Amino acid sequence: MSTKSFAIVAGVAVVALLGASVWYATRPAGDDQFAQCRGSAVSGGAGSIGGPFELVSEDGVTVTDQDVFTKPTILYFGYTFCPDVCPLDNARNADAERLLDERGYDTQTAFISIDPDRDTPEVVKEFTDLFHENMIGMTGSPEQVKAASMAYKTYYKKQEEGDPEYYLVDHSTFTYLVFPEIGFVDFFKRDDTPEQMADRVACFIDAAK
DSSP, X not given: OOHHHHHHHHHXXXXXXXXXXXXXXXXXXXXXXXXXXXXXXXXXXXXXSXXXXXXXXXXXXXXXXXXXXXXXXXXXXXXXXOSSHHHHHHHHHHHHHHHHHHTTOOOEEEEEESOTTTOOHHHHHHHHTTTOTTOEEEEOOHHHHHHHHHHTTOOEEXXXXXXXXXXXXXXXXXXXXXXXXXXXXXXXXXXXXXXXXXXXXXXXXXXXX
């Protein structure tokens, strides 16, 4: 896939999230209980982002979104063979959870693989255990993974060139904040630090009380 094509297709996810941001930015402030918690550049989400899914947990058990999102969850879509971005982002997310735990907030992190051909439950479990003992890892059939990705407006595409065993996967890199009952409430970019994430997640939790 050419760099230009990838940029165009990957941009669809950005447009969807920015569209949600505009919706939140222009709605009356009184309608948004989380207005004070949202990022300044791109903020918020809408009902069009997130939704039900059915996947396979790292323990080999079929789970739904309701099984997973039992507490405020920092969610990431990636793959275990990812050479740099995914490990760095998941380590950052785990650090944010540790900060929240130190502050007395009950949260969790979750990882959904977008590479179901290689990422078996066992492989995913080994990956998530590197970052946090409580990180929830999920994979599934190609159809299950695609449905979850589409619900969260993420992008991924397997690179066809190179060794068929050691291929890379192009993918979007947003991290999502999902609440039980409420669903998707916000997302984080790669340049957000663990401290910034922890501050914003704590703000959302306090505002939801």
